[in-house]
Amino acid sequence: LMLGDSESEASWSEFFSWLKNRNLRGVDLVISDDHSGLVKAVRTHFQGVTWQRCQTHFMRNIMDATPKSVKDELYPHLRAILDAPDIGTARLLLNQTLEKFEKKAPKAMQVLESGFDDATAVLMLPEKYRRRLRTTNGVERLNEEIRRRERVIRIFPNRESVVRLIGALLMELDDKWTSGKKYLDMTEYLQWQKEQKQACDRNNVVHIR
Known part of the structure; x- marks a missing residue:
C-alpha cells in the first residue's frame, strides 16, 4: 500500500519504482485505462511489456463520442470486435465498422481506430485468460x-x-x-509462455555449415 497525491506520471513512476525496489519482476502484461500519466509511467518502468487498454473504459470512450441516435446501432458492432476469437477476425470487423459508421459517428470511429491495437492486445494470450485480463x-x-x-x-x-x-x-x-x-490459475499460462519462448529460440537459431 502506498499513498499518492495525484494520478500524475510522477506519482505513478514513484509507485512503480517502489514496487520494483520490493523485487517486482517478470511483468508480462499491464492492464489499465488510457490515463496519460499512468500509461507514460508504464512505458518507462516496464519497457517491453504488453499494455492492454481496459476494454470497459475503451467502450465508454467510444460511446461518449457517439451521437445518441447511433449508439444502439453501433454497440453490437463494437462488442463483436472485442469478443472476436483472434486478431484477424477483430481487424476484419474493425474495418467493416469503420466503413459503416465513418459518416454517422466520425469522432467515435477515430477513437476506435486509434485505440484498437491496445484494446485487443489480450488476443495474443490463450483464450482461457482473455476475459479476466481484458478489463480492470x-x-x-x-x-x-x-x-x-x-x-x-x-x-x-x-x-x-x-x-x-x-x-x-x-x-x-x-x-x-x-x-x-484463485482468480486466475496461471499453470496453463506458464506452459504457454514456455512454449512461446522455445518457438522463438528455434526461429532465432542460425545454422552454419
Missing part, C-alpha cells in the same frame, strides 16, 4: 470496496490513519484471495 474490473471492484469504507470516515486526520484503515481492509481481502478460489 477486478481492481475496480477492489477500489469500490475501499471507497465504501472511506466514505464513512469522509475526512482522515492524517496519512497514517488512511494507511491503517485501507491497510486493514487490504489485509482482510488478501486473506480471502489466498485461502479462497
Whole structure:
C-alpha cells in the first residue's frame, strides 16, 4: 500500500519504482485505462511489456463520442470486435465498422481506430485468460470496496490513519484471495509462455555449415 497525491506520471513512476525496489519482476502484461500519466509511467518502468487498454473504459470512450441516435446501432458492432476469437477476425470487423459508421459517428470511429491495437492486445494470450485480463474490473471492484469504507470516515486526520484503515481492509481481502478460489490459475499460462519462448529460440537459431 502506498499513498499518492495525484494520478500524475510522477506519482505513478514513484509507485512503480517502489514496487520494483520490493523485487517486482517478470511483468508480462499491464492492464489499465488510457490515463496519460499512468500509461507514460508504464512505458518507462516496464519497457517491453504488453499494455492492454481496459476494454470497459475503451467502450465508454467510444460511446461518449457517439451521437445518441447511433449508439444502439453501433454497440453490437463494437462488442463483436472485442469478443472476436483472434486478431484477424477483430481487424476484419474493425474495418467493416469503420466503413459503416465513418459518416454517422466520425469522432467515435477515430477513437476506435486509434485505440484498437491496445484494446485487443489480450488476443495474443490463450483464450482461457482473455476475459479476466481484458478489463480492470477486478481492481475496480477492489477500489469500490475501499471507497465504501472511506466514505464513512469522509475526512482522515492524517496519512497514517488512511494507511491503517485501507491497510486493514487490504489485509482482510488478501486473506480471502489466498485461502479462497484463485482468480486466475496461471499453470496453463506458464506452459504457454514456455512454449512461446522455445518457438522463438528455434526461429532465432542460425545454422552454419
